Amino acid sequence: MHGDGPNALARAIGLLGDEWTLLLVRAALDGATRYSQFQAVLPISHAVLSQRLETLVSEGLMDRRQYQEHPPRSEYRLAPRGWSLWPVLIAIWSWERRMASTDPIRTPPMRHRVCGQEMTPSYRCRHCGQPVDARHLHVVWGPSGGWQRTVPGATTRRRSATSGAKVFYPSTMAVLGNRWSAAIVGAAFRGIRRFSDYQDVLGCPPSVLAERLTSLCEHDVLEPVASSDRADWSEYRLTRKGRALFPVIDMVVDWAQRWYVSDEGPVLERMHLVCGAPFRGELVCDQCGVGLHGPDIEVGEPD
Structure with a gap:
């Protein structure tokens, strides 16, 4: 990947910003491999399931193997790229459970098989073992970085929350399920605050930017605050709920840079300010x- 095209992070957000991608990977992690098994655990139509499985195979998240010739039947197993999404799903689960408790579908608890306790994941530095949030990192663009290269070209159309169908990751989809929302939240983590600055760095049309900022405020991810420069200006800052998205965003970055490697180099370069290590x-x-490791986590019943 060279030049001005979408980078690894844009490609990852475009893929993961589809609720069915997340749900199919989750079902596969739980053991589903066959078409009928995916349909049994998800309220998904034949057409959508076929299309999404094809996408997951073409993107290298799943491998397809025919197990019956007449009639032809295939099974779908997670490839290493798909299996390695489990930390992203755990981080999403944790954020939805802790920060989106008013959503109509409660995220079930999880238990750590190693200690036998119901748990909530913590996020720490692999090098020094210290807890980490966004304030503890120094982040700069890498060789394949840049604001507009990190905006996904498109995110797969997801189900509408008003269609009557259940949305399983409602707050997460409000952020990742729209390419501009994902880009705005990423910019907020990099310190962008003002409407004009979001517009300048992202190249987002003003009407779309206004609508996305309103939506993110309604979901309590951003909040408008009076500007310190002019009383009639507003700044859009991450709320406590928005800041708590950091592990999700960071793990998507990590996954993207691991699996969509660019000859140019990484999208982002991150240093832990506490220990000084990458x-x-x-x-x-x-x-x-x-x-935590995927096989050591057990999903409980919804509250």
Whole structure:
């Protein structure tokens, strides 16, 4: 990937900003491999399921293997690229459960099999083991970075929350499910505040930017505050709920840069200000402090 095209992060957000991608990967992590098994656990139409499975195969998240010739039947198993999304899903689960408790579908609890306790993941630096949030990182654009290169070309059309169908990750989809919303939140984490600055760095049409900022404020991810420069100006800052998205955003960055490698170099370069090492985060159990691994996590029943 060279030049002015979408970079690794834009490609990842365009893919993960589809609720069905997340749900199909989650179902596969739970053991679903066949078409009928995916349909049994998800309220998904034949047409959408076929299209999404094809996308996941073409994007390298799943491998397809025919297990029956007459009639032809295939199974879909997670490839390493798809399997490695489990930390992103755990981070999303944690954020939805802690910060989006008013949503109509409650996220179920999770238990850590190693210690046997119901847990909430914590995020820490792999190098020094210290807890981390966005304030603890120094982040600069890498060789393939840049504001407008990081805006996805498009995100797959997702189900409408007003269509009567359940939306399983409603708050997450409000952020990742629209390319401009995802870009705005990313810019907010990089310190962008004013309407004009969002417009300048992202190249977003003013009417679209206004609508997206309003939506993010309605979802309590951003909040308008009076500008320190002019009383009649507003700035849009991350709320506590918005700041808590950091592990999700950071793990998407990490996943994107691992699996969509560019000859140019990374999109972002991150340094942990506490220990001075290049940053990579990891999820740990808040009960026992042990690093989390997919097979060690058990999903409970919804509250």
